[in-house]
C-alpha cells in the first residue's frame with residue numbers, strides 16, 4: 191500500500207531534524223521519500239497531520255504484561271494495544287510472570303504472542319531462576335532466545351554475591367542488568383516514610399531502602415565493569431548517587447515513572463489504593479531532584495512501570511492491596527503536560543527520553559527518518575487538551591490514579607511493522 | 620446543634636465545636652447512666668453493626684452497651700483473620716451487611732484506613748473503633764472526657780502521651796483531639812517508639828520520664844505490647860521499665876497531683892508499677908463508664924443526624 195502522510199513537523203534529535211511542513215511517503219510500511227510531496231504523488235491513503243509532530247516511535251522499557259499467568263489482568267495482546275494507543279511502538283516486558291521469564295520457552299511464548307502486532311515486545315528475563323536470587327538464569331540460552339536485559343524486577347536481586355556473578359557472566363553478551371532497588375530488610379511497607387505515613391498510620395518504606403541498593407549496585411557495577419540500569423528511580427539521594435557514578439564513568443543509567451514526577455505522598459490521604467506503588471510516591475524534594483536529573487541527563491528515560499491489577503485486588507484494605515498502577519495510556523500525556531509544557535524539557539529532550547535512550551540502553555537500533563527504513567513513528571499533538579477516561583483504556587486493568595485528570599498533549603497515532611494506528615483504528619500499510 | 624460530618628473516621632480535622640458537642644452530650648448520658656433505668660429510646664428502630672476484624676473485647680462491649688442503652692438493635696460480626704484468608708473480601712462483607720439495611724457500622728480493623736474505605740463504598744454512617752496504628756477516636760474522646768471531668772477544662776492543660784507512641788492508634792487521636800481543643804501535647808518514650816516527624820504536628824518530644832511527670836498535668840500511659848514484633852523497638856522489657864516505667868517513687872518526687880490515664884489492661888511492673896496500678900483502679904473503673912457515655916454520645920449524634 192502507498193500511504194502519504196502530509197503536513198508533518200518532523201523531530202528527531204538523533205538526526206538533528208526539526209522541520210515543519212514535510213510529507214512522508216510510505217510504500218508497504220517502508221519510508222520511500224520525505225519532502226514536499228503532496229501534489230506530485232498519488233497514494234492509496236492520505237493522512238493529513240495538520241502540522242502535528244512525527245517523532246521516532248516511543249519505547250517504554252518497563253512494562254508488566256501479565257501473560258503467562260494472570261491473563262485476567264493483562265494479556266500480551268491487550269498490553270500491546272494499550273501501548274499502541276498510548277503512543278508506543280516498542281516495549282520491554284518484565285519477567286515477573288507466572289512462570290517467570292527465566293527460560294527460552296517462555297521467551298519464545300511471549301515473542302510468538304506478540305509477533306503480529308504493531309508494537310514490538312522485547313522480553314527482559316529474570317536474572318536468577320524464578321527470581322529467587324539463588325541460581326543464575328540460563329543467561330546464554332536467554333540471550334540467544336532474544337532477551338534484551340536481565341532483572342528480578344518486582345524484587346531486588348537478593349545478594350551482592352549473586353549480583354556480582356550476574357554482572358560477570360553477562361559480560362559475554364553485553365546485556366544490561368535492570369534493578370528494582372529496594373533493600374529487603376527495610377521493605378514491606380505501604381507508603382513512603384514521612385509525616386504522611388505517621389498521619390495515616392501506614393507502615394512506611396524509608397527512602398534509604400532504595401538508596402542503599404542503588405549504592406550497592408553502582409559499586410558492584412564499577413567493580414565488575416557491568417552495565418546497571420536503575421529502574422523507577424524515585425529518591426533524591428538515589429539520583430545524586432547515579433549522578434556521581436556517571437561522572438566517574440561507571441556504566442549506570444536510570445529511568446523515572448511519570449507518577450514519580452507528578453504526584454507526592456500527599457495523594458494518599460484518602461487511602462485510595464491507586465496511589466499505592468513500589469517505589470512509593472515520595473515528596474516534593476524528591477520531585478525537585480527528579481526534575482534536575484531529567485534536565486542534566488542523570489535520568490536517561492521515562493518508563494511507566496505499567497502494572498495491571500484486577501479491580502477486586504486493588505479495591506481492598508490499603509496495606510493488603512498490591513503495588514502498582516497502569517501507565518501506558520497516560521505516560522505520554524503526563525510527560526508532555528508536566529515536562530514539556532512546564533518548560534522542564536524540550537521536545538527534543540523528551541523524544542530522547544521516550545524513544546532514543548531506552549533503545550540505546552537495551553542495545554536496540556533507533557528508528558531513522560531515511561529512505562529505505564521501516565517506518566517507526568509516533569504522531570504527537572502536543573497541544574490537545576484531553577481528559578483521561580479509564581473506561582476507554584485498552585488495558586485490561588483500570589488501576590490508574592489519573593482518571594479524570596486534564597492533560598495537555600497526547601500521542602495521536604503510531605506506525606510500525608507495516609501497520610498504522612490512527613483515528614482509533616489499526617490500518618495495514 | 621449537630622456534627623459537621625456523617626462519619627467518625629478519626630479526630631484529624633474534626634472541628635473544636637464537634638468535639639465539644641460530643642463531650643457535652645456525653646455528660647448528659649453520663650448522668651443517665653447513674654439512674655436506676657439506664658435506657659433511653661433515642662435510637663429505637665436503628666440498626667447498628669459492630670464489625671470487628673480484630674479481637675477487642677473491651678471496645679466491643681463498650682459499644683454494645685452504649686447501643687443497648689440507646690435502644691438500638693445491634694448485630695455483632697466478629698471476623699477473625701482466618702476467614703479473611705478464606706477469600707471473602709472486605710468489600711463483599713460490607714456489601715452483604717449493608718443489604719440488611721444498616722444505619723451505623725462500627726468497625727475495628729488491623730489495617731489503617733479501613734473506615735475511610737468503608738465510608739467511600741457504603742452509605743451507612745461509619746464509626747472507627749480503631750484502625751491499625753492510625754486512629755481510635757472514641758478512646759481519645761473518652762480520655763479527653765476523663766481529663767475534663769477531673770480538671771473542669773481541657774484548654775491550657777499539659778498532657779503527655781507515654782510509651783509506644785509510634786505503634787498506638789490511641790496516641791494519634793489524642794494528639795489531634797487535644798491540640799484542637801487547645802491543650803499542650805507532648806510525647807515521651809524511647810526514640811524508636813516516637814513516630815517520625817511528629818514534631819511537625821506541634822508536639823513536644825521528651826525522652827526522660829521524670830521530666831514528663833514534672834512538666835505535665837496528665838500522663839496518658841499507653842500499653843506496651845509485649846509480643847516479639849513490638850520488642851524489636853527496645854532492648855528489653857527490664858530496660859523499658861527502668862527508664863520509662865511510672866513508679867510511686869517517681870510520682871512522689873514530683874509532689875503535685877497528676878492524672879494518670881491508661882487504656883488497660885495494664886502490664887504491671889512494665890509501664891506502671893504495681894503500686895501505681897493499684898492506685899489507679901478507681902479511675903479505670905470510672906473510665907469504663909465514661910467510655911460508654913462517650914460512645915452513646917457519638918452514636919446518638921450520628922444516628923440522629925439525618
Ligand SMILES: [Zn+2]
Pocket residue numbers: 343344345370421422468469
Ligand atoms: Zn520494580
